Amino acid sequence: MKPIVPDWPAPARVKSLMTTRTGGVSEASWASLNLGDHVGDAPARVAANRARLRQRLPAEPGWLKQVHSARALELGPEPNPEADASFTREPGQVCAVLTADCLPVLFCDRAGSVVAAAHAGWRGLAGGVLEATVAAMQAPPAEIIAWMGAAIGPQAFEVGDEVRQAFVNRHPDAGAAFVPQPAPGKWLADIYQLARIRLDRVGVQAVYGGGRCTFSEADSFYSYRRDGVTGRMAALIWLG
Structure with missing residues (x-):
């Protein structure tokens, strides 16, 4: 298991990593370090993979039931709460999200x-x-720094008009993150640029990471769009 260690100017007590697909025990479509327990992989293999990850962490991650929402909650005793972001001020609590093309973003002040x-x-x-x-x-947005983990890259993320409009209707400058394609109503979207625009609008300008592509880097990453049935990577952060 050789996770990605974020390259960002986080304080020394802030610990973080993102897993890749390598270093686990899962087979076939989920090979090999699948951490998702909802994607059809054998539960025993997922448990073994999570146990390998746990060796690098101070506690079991605070896994979420992710539903593509905008809900952010504080980690607590409830297992698998329905949310798509978590935060903590408690040392040793591990915030975690699972992805396979979607963008994971880690934050600290x-x-x-x-x-x-x-x-x-x-x-x-x-x-x-x-x-x-x-x-x-x-925390004051100017005091927050963010790191963007691996997601589907701008040369692979084809979307329709409805996706472009969802962003442009809110922020017209988001139009720059979409490149028209020959097929009518189709665009290539840069999810990294879209995230930077959103963060900049709320005052978070110290943004790092980005640039990897889960779709094209098949040896390193799972990609739902590429494979359909596939595993999940995790992006995790905690206070030491």
Whole structure:
């Protein structure tokens, strides 16, 4: 297991990583480090993969039931709450999101007092999940830094008019993140640029990461759009 370690100027007590698809025990479509327990993989294999991940963490991650919403909540005792972002101020609590093309975004403040993780597919992104996460952290946006994990890249993310309109209706400058395609009503969308626009609008300008493509880097990442039946990676953050 060789996770991605975010390259960002987070305080020393902020710990974070994103898994890839390698280093686990799952087979076939889910090979090999699948961490999703809702994608048809054998439960025992998912449990074994999560146990491998757990060795690198101070506690079991606060897994969420992700529903492409804009709900951000504070981690607590409730298992698998329905939300698409979580935050904590408690040392040793691990915020986590699962993805396989959607954009994972990790957050912390420069003081190292609060961390958060958000799952941003296009619906959640358009619905305001990043803005909701920043608001929930209750830190000055200028003091928040963000890291974008691996997601579907701008050369692979084809969408329809309804997706473009969902963003442009809210922020006209989001039109720059869409490139028209030969087929009528089709566009290539840059989810990284869309996230940066959303974060900038709420005052978060220190944004790092991006640039990887889950769709094209098949050896490293799961991609739902590429494979349909596939596993999930995790992006995690906690306070030491």
